Amino acid sequence: MNWMNRFIATTLPAVPKPIVRFFSKKYIAGNTINDAVRTIKNLQEQGCIATVDVLGENIKNLREADKTVHEYLRVLDRIEQEQLNCNVSIKLTQFGLVLDKNRCYENVHKIVESVKTKNNFLRVDMEDSECTTSTLEIFSRFAQEYPENVGIVIQAYLRRSMNDISVLLENVPKLNVRLCKGIYVEPRQIAFKDPAIINYNFMALLEKLFEGGAYVGIATHDERLVWHSQELIRKMKIPHSRYEYQMLLGVDEELRQSIVANGHRLRVYVPYGQKWYAYSLRRLKENPQIAGYVLRGMLHR
Numbered sequence: 001m002n003w004m005n006r007f008i009a010t011t012l013p014a015v016p017k018p019i020v021r022f023f024s025k026k027y028i029a030g031n032t033i034n035d036a037v038r039t040i041k042n043l044q045e046q047g048c049i050a051t052v053d054v055l056g057e058n059i060k061n062l063r064e065a066d067k068t069v070h071e072y073l074r075v076l077d078r079i080e081q082e083q084l085n086c087n088v089s090i091k092l093t094q095f096g097l098v099l100d101k102n103r104c105y106e107n108v109h110k111i112v113e114s115v116k117t118k119n120n121f122l123r124v125d126m127e128d129s130e131c132t133t134s135t136l137e138i139f140s141r142f143a144q145e146y147p148e149n150v151g152i153v154i155q156a157y158l159r160r161s162m163n164d165i166s167v168l169l170e171n172v173p174k175l176n177v178r179l180c181k182g183i184y185v186e187p188r189q190i191a192f193k194d195p196a197i198i199n200y201n202f203m204a205l206l207e208k209l210f211e212g213g214a215y216v217g218i219a220t221h222d223e224r225l226v227w228h229s230q231e232l233i234r235k236m237k238i239p240h241s242r243y244e245y246q247m248l249l250g251v252d253e254e255l256r257q258s259i260v261a262n263g264h265r266l267r268v269y270v271p272y273g274q275k276w277y278a279y280s281l282r283r284l285k286e287n288p289q290i291a292g293y294v295l296r297g298m299l300h301r
């Protein structure tokens, strides 16, 4: 990222919300479940599968968590009714992780039960490093009871991730991991800062996961990582049934199409809902064109 983009990324929270909304439209399916279903059908026509995220994180009270449970149950019903090739992704802070860990577990339990009944799958997204240990704990409890139906996310920028993977491989049956770089701003004691080291670590973690027999969602838009991962898959003779690629809605559709055209399974992360702001900021900060977009938006207000 050049200095201008870095500057804009840091000052994004001061950008008026309508401008943030305008430039982040492509990353979000819309406000409602119908918007998400339409987007998923469209992606399926392009040869992709999907995972749905109901937007919202870091809730202020547990009533909000109840509403989110209800919404995810509706999503699972819709996926079943419409026979979509789609699973769900959740953030534990949506269900009260920071407010009350037990209530969080109980809330998610309701969703996992429905996931199991419907023979679907739930991915627990990984949030900032304050949540890593508790997220892994709750995931591991679910993974013992529902080994076929739950998966976790590991972030390659975290120094602890290699160790976390070793522990998970030892303790979790049928481990299913989404591997990504990681998006939250973390101190250097906790996370690698050098993009090259994050990429080396991504590949080292991927190799460890494949060696350990895990199923991996390779979540990246970094074409270098896509190339290196395909080399690894070829060298280790990893069958298609052991991995998928994953990308975010609205990011690098050209790369997405080329991965699909090469015969790999590709899942698109489809967020929807009213609480679009925090997610949009994270996406805009990662967009290399952000400075140009935002400046143009400001000039044309």
Ligand SMILES: Cc1cc2nc3c(=O)[nH]c(=O)nc-3n(C[C@H](O)[C@H](O)[C@H](O)COP(=O)(O)OP(=O)(O)OC[C@H]3O[C@@H](n4cnc5c(N)ncnc54)[C@H](O)[C@@H]3O)c2cc1C
Residues within 6 Å of the ligand: 124, 125, 126, 127, 153, 155, 178, 180, 181, 182, 183, 184, 219, 220, 221, 222, 223, 246, 247, 248, 250, 251, 252, 268, 269, 282, 283, 284, 285, 286, 287, 288
């Ligand atoms: C399916 C999926 C789920 C994820 N889940 C989590 C999670 O649970 N926890 C977590 O911390 N992180 C999550 N992430 C985010 C991830 O950690 C990275 O922050 C994000 O994917 C960007 O890293 P990258 O590997 O694409 O590489 P980068 O080097 O950041 O990007 C590579 C290239 O992709 C393009 N690109 C990337 N982002 C954008 C954007 N927003 N707009 C336009 N172009 C872009 C650019 O061309 C860029 O040069 C997820 C990512 C994906 C794909």
